[in-house]
Amino acid sequence: MNNERMTKNMLTVSRLAKSLNLSRTTVLYYEKQGLLKPRFIAENGYRWYGESEIERLKSIVSYRAYGLSISDIRLLLEPCSISQGQILENHFRALEKEINNLRGQQKAIIELLKKSILLKEKFMNKAKWVEIMTAAGLSKEDMMKWHQKFEEMEPEEHQKFLESLGISLEEISRIRNL
Known part of the structure; x- marks a missing residue:
């Protein structure tokens, strides 16, 4: 499968950020914190995000709006012993x-x-x-x-x-x- 077909329904980090009224830096920060991972990184370094990553970022943004810390969000997004x-x-x-x-x-x-x-x-x-x-x-x-x-x-x-x-x-x- 070529990269063009693979990324057809995906967003770059800049477009993802813009779609949720975030800065590109914020999206990359969440990635650095381990909350979000791109589905695909192209040879040119472009990060591509699919529907599941978009939904995950929406959850992160909602949790942040509630004032939750990054560590609490990480716990909420990953299956763990704390409910x-x-x-x-x-x-x-x-x-x-x-x-x-x-x-x-x-x-x-x-x-x-x-x-x-x-x-x-x-x-x-x-x-x-x-x-x-x-x-x-x-x-x-x-x-x-x-x-x-x-x-x-x-x-x-x-x-x-x-x-x-x-x-x-x-x-x-x-x-x-x-």
């Missing part, structure tokens, strides 16, 4: 723990806001607030999650808080729509 249910349950517990941690951070910050003379007297600005949040151990991702939860729980208070930091209405809109 899919156990892996998902463990991940659910980890998410629940993270949510509770974020809620605790929110409560602590809200209490600081209620007591803060700095905010009432306009001594606080965005830069100082970000510095405080960073010093408290929050990453940019944590701060985004914090804003998302604040917006979800108290949208009007979130608006007032952002305005009190002297943030432009355009940036406030962007923050509130994270």
Whole structure:
């Protein structure tokens, strides 16, 4: 069978990536991690993926969207002694723990806001607030999650808080729509 006939219904790594809105680098990363293998590598080095590889990549992308680690995805894709249910349950517990941690951070910050003379007297600005949040151990991702939860729980208070930091209405809109 010649290569042209073999690859007729297959995709190259670039076309596969594009079909799933991924970067070529991401597909190659999954391959390097042992999650995905091309069905065929041509003499010119082109990787070709068939329907089963496409479906496998769709599963990988879905699992990543759920926040699962590469090692957990590897376990889910390969038959092993750990059940899919156990892996998902463990991940659910980890998410629940993270949510509770974020809620605790929110409560602590809200209490600081209620007591803060700095905010009432306009001594606080965005830069100082970000510095405080960073010093408290929050990453940019944590701060985004914090804003998302604040917006979800108290949208009007979130608006007032952002305005009190002297943030432009355009940036406030962007923050509130994270």
